[in-house]
Amino acid sequence: MLEALPELINQGIDILIHEVIQTGTAYSAHERSVELFRNGRLETGYYNFVYEPLRNAEGTTEGIFIVVNDVTGQVLARQQADQLLVQERELNDLKSNFLTLASHEFRTPMSMILSSASLIGRYNGVDDAVKRERHVQRIKSSVHSLIGILSDFLSLSQIDEETMHGRPNPLNIVSFCHEVVDDLQGLIKPDQHIVYRHLMGESMISIDGQMLKNIFINLLVNASKYSSEGKEIELTTTVQDDHLLFTVKDQGIGIPDVDQDKLFINFFRARNATHMQGTGLGLYIVKRYVDLLGGSITFTSQLDAGTIFTIQLPIFPLPT
Secondary structure (H helix, E strand, O other), X not given: OOOOOHHHHHHOHHHHHHHHHHHOOOEEEEEEXXXXXXXXXXXXXXXXXXXXXXXXXXXXXXXXXEEEEEOHHHHHHHHHHHHHHHHHHHHHHHHHHHHHHHHHHHHHHHHHHHHHHHHHOOOOOHHHHHHHHHHHHHHHHHHHHHHHHHHHHHHHHHHHOOOOOOOOEEEEHHHHHHHHHHHHOOOOOXXXXXXXXXXXXXXXXXXXXXXXXXXXXXXXXXXXXXXXXXXXXXXXXXXEOOEEEEEEEOOOOOOOHHHHHHOOOOOOOOOOOOOOOOOOOHHHHHHHHHHHOOOEEEEEEEOOOEEEEEEEEEOEOOOO
């Protein structure tokens, strides 16, 4: 058998055969993985087999009787079913965790809305305009928080159920970024500024604008959330050959070294950010969008100094 299938020698089969001959003890295996040459290459298969010693009249082992049953199809089918079951459980756990977290996160902004709405009704005088405006701003801020949580949930659901696909369309990256920055002015902290610069390359590109916008928004809102009032946030873009490179730089609290390898895990929050409101989904969603677009994301961070995210995304030829 080993002469016909020499690839078995390096997989311990020769040792098993030798042991059966030497000891006279039968050997059986259940769903053992073995690599065999098929279609000009090594392929992994799964087999049930029995090595039964053949003895002469004196009881000496003279050979081996081998029974082999190929169960590759059954094993692969079961592995696939197990994997699908694991994925389904993970998705259900993910949604359950999010709903639990979301219900907790909803309480604070909804309580603030209710409180401010009640207090506004008491400020009827002309001199109460400043107080009314303060509570109006609290309500707006709380509504933005609720919208952000719901947006995270919708994005998470679409991404993890794989209903999202990149649809590249022509856009002017400079105008696009200016629009995103303008839209975010009402969401960032007081006196914070987002400074945008296009460093190099053509402004017209072809890419999925909606996914790109979601990436920008998540990164910029995160930068604002973890930076103090009055701090500057930088957004830069560069177009080179067949890719878009952009960075988001903040002057925030930074990410502890021990937490950096877990930053893109869903629901994970760095230890210096647990006291701040948030779902722990923003960067996970960003990473998934980047993956869907076939890009890459890296970052550098220093505690109490800030973080720089660098994203590279492929772009498509513009239609002629």
